Amino acid sequence: ELSLLCKRDVNGVGVLYDLLRSHWLQALLKVVELLHEAPPSGEIKELRRLLRAPHLRALLSAHDTVAQKDFEPTLPPLPDNIPENEEAMRIVCLVKNNQPLGATIKRHEITGDITVARVIHGGLADRSGLLYAGDKLVEVNGVSVDGLEPEQVINILALSQGTIMFKLIPVSDRPVSNQTTLYVRAMADYWPLQDPAIPCADAGLPFKKGEILQIVDQNDALWWQARKLSDLSACAGLIPSNHLLKRKQREFWWSQPFQPHLCLKSSILPMPLSLTAGFRRSMRLCRRKSRANQQSCYARCPSSCCSTFAAPYEEVVRYQRHPGDRNRLIVLVGPAGVGVNELRRRLIASNPREFQSAVPHTTRVQKSYEMNGREYHYVSKETFENMVYSHRMLEYGEYKGYMYGTSIDAVRTVLDEGKICVIDLEPHGIQIARTHELKPYIIFIKPSSISCMRQTRKNARIITDYYVNMKFKEEDLQEMEDSAKKMEAQFGQFFDQVIVNDNLQEASAQLLSAVHHAQDEPQWVPAVWICSDTQT
Numbered sequence: 001e002l003s004l005l006c007k008r009d010v011n012g013v014g015v016l017y018d019l020l021r022s023h024w025l026q027a028l029l030k031v032v033e034l035l036h037e038a039p040p041s042g043e044i045k046e047l048r049r050l051l052r053a054p055h056l057r058a059l060l061s062a063h064d065t066v067a068q069k070d071f072e073p074t075l076p077p078l079p080d081n082i083p084e085n086e087e088a089m090r091i092v093c094l095v096k097n098n099q100p101l102g103a104t105i106k107r108h109e110i111t112g113d114i115t116v117a118r119v120i121h122g123g124l125a126d127r128s129g130l131l132y133a134g135d136k137l138v139e140v141n142g143v144s145v146d147g148l149e150p151e152q153v154i155n156i157l158a159l160s161q162g163t164i165m166f167k168l169i170p171v172s173d174r175p176v177s178n179q180t181t182l183y184v185r186a187m188a189d190y191w192p193l194q195d196p197a198i199p200c201a202d203a204g205l206p207f208k209k210g211e212i213l214q215i216v217d218q219n220d221a222l223w224w225q226a227r228k229l230s231d232l233s234a235c236a237g238l239i240p241s242n243h244l245l246k247r248k249q250r251e252f253w254w255s256q257p258f259q260p261h262l263c264l265k266s267s268i269l270p271m272p273l274s275l276t277a278g279f280r281r282s283m284r285l286c287r288r289k290s291r292a293n294q295q296s297c298y299a300r301c302p303s304s305c306c307s308t309f310a311a312p313y314e315e316v317v318r319y320q321r322h323p324g325d326r327n328r329l330i331v332l333v334g335p336a337g338v339g340v341n342e343l344r345r346r347l348i349a350s351n352p353r354e355f356q357s358a359v360p361h362t363t364r365v366q367k368s369y370e371m372n373g374r375e376y377h378y379v380s381k382e383t384f385e386n387m388v389y390s391h392r393m394l395e396y397g398e399y400k401g402y403m404y405g406t407s408i409d410a411v412r413t414v415l416d417e418g419k420i421c422v423i424d425l426e427p428h429g430i431q432i433a434r435t436h437e438l439k440p441y442i443i444f445i446k447p448s449s450i451s452c453m454r455q456t457r458k459n460a461r462i463i464t465d466y467y468v469n470m471k472f473k474e475e476d477l478q479e480m481e482d483s484a485k486k487m488e489a490q491f492g493q494f495f496d497q498v499i500v501n502d503n504l505q506e507a508s509a510q511l512l513s514a515v516h517h518a519q520d521e522p523q524w525v526p527a528v529w530i531c532s533d534t535q536t
């Protein structure tokens with residue numbers, strides 16, 4: 001009947017005809033039918049009750065009301081005086097909400113034209129798809145920009161409410177974006193509001209060292225656009241390019257009063273490792289002595305040691321260890337006395353079949369109760385020095401005339417057994433351990449506040465230059481806090497995880513979970529660890 005009426009083109013019948021034939025209505029009718037026919041089981045009753053519930057009806061009604069509304073902005077009519085050469089001119093109307101426009105402008109050095117310098121990814125202008133870098137502005141809200149300074153144009157934009165109308169001459173060859181998104185770890189802090197060189201401080205993206213940034217635009221040699229991994233839905237911001245940030249770092253570096261270079265402070269710190277208390281004790285004294293004396297390097301500075309300044313961003317990729325792969329090396333870092341050794345000891349004791357430390361090398365004489373390869377690998381001075389010069393030591397140093405060190409081979413031995421190797425390093429050693437082969441996961445053990453430590457460390461014992469089992473003094477706690485701050489400031493970008501060692505049980509549990517997390521969960525690691533098979 002309907003189809004006959006439809007052919008006669010009776011008003012509205014066509015719509016009704018389509019409606020009744022639509023799949024979704026058929027499906028809905030089928031549901032209703034089934035609901036009626038189905039035996040009244042508990043679930044059906046529940047569904048009927050839900051469908052009749054006032055809140056569900058209200059929700060559907062709200063949905064319909066919203067869906068019917070027209071939320072498109074009302075744009076003003078086009079101006080009458082559109083020039084003859086219509087092709088060359090474009091009128092762009094943008095409705096400004098509380099967000100910034102998401103574009104920067106500049107004055108062309110030679111022609112004096114005001115052009116769009118860049119369009120910020122994800123910003124209002126970018127989402128409109130109507131403004132492009134290189135577009136020449138002719139008018140803004142009916143005001144000619146001819147002869148105006150960029151700041152004056154910005155002022156007009158800042159003062160305008162609601163709709164902004166641009167009259168512009170589109171850029172002739174629009175840049176084709178064929179960029180791939182890049183992820184980097186920031187190796188420096190950046191505060192755009194304190195950077196007089198940034199083209200638009202409001203468009204800058206502040207970041208802290210260690211943060212992962214998604215770089216979405218590298219068209220400009222000086223200013224890239226990036227988002228923070230922690231907030232990918234936000235619109236991008238300006239960050240200095242690799243080249244520019246390097247230059248800034250150098251300028252900052254030279255403007256500072258003389259400080260010994262990182263590499264001078266690094267390297268030859270005495271730092272053997274062991275499970276035995278005696279060894280640990282000598283090591284601590286070594287480290288303290290070397291800090292007090294401000295020892296400089298006498299060995300070749302590892303090339304990576306100076307790279308903090310060379311690479312303000314480190315390209316990273318997501319890495320998921322395959323179950324068959326070797327475990328990642330776990331490196332604990334922290335100020336003296338914070339509990340690195342205690343936590344490591346507890347972790348290994350919790351499951352010695354899973355966790356193990358690396359056996360250090362020494363040039364000292366083997367004692368009667370010791371076994372070669374258990375407490376230490378006992379080697380001659382020449383062998384030890386050869387290992388140092390062939391870069392086979394992660395850390396090494398001298399104590400009471402003997403050399404101590406942890407070799408890469410010793411770590412490798414543990415990893416080859418399928419175990420998780422847990423070592424502690426002075427932060428200067430992190431750079432040397434960061435290799436494609438070891439893929440270290442760095443955990444920073446941080447002291448809690450001094451007031452908390454006063455409570456928790458009441459019965460703890462510290463080892464000093466003169467006493468072995470001495471109670472923590474106020475200055476020890478202060479030194480720990482100061483040292484932790486310095487470590488975070490200088491090496492924080494390398495820390496994959498930070499554990500505050502307040503309550504020992506809780507910190508131990510956090511360490512265990514962090515170690516498993518490192519092995520089983522995907523992580524951001526330097527791209528060279530994954531992309532280059534030759535990298536070591």
Ligand SMILES: Nc1ncnc2c1ncn2[C@@H]1O[C@H](COP(=O)(O)OP(=O)(O)OP(=O)(O)O)[C@@H](O)[C@H]1O
Pocket residue numbers: 280284334335336337338339340341342343456457460461462501502503504507
């Ligand atoms: N959370 C904690 N609560 C109470 N005591 C703690 C805690 N963590 C560590 N300790 C105690 O503090 C003392 C120092 O710890 P530990 O020897 O592990 O320090 P460390 O970081 O290895 O220092 P160093 O590298 O100088 O040897 C030990 O007596 C340890 O048991």
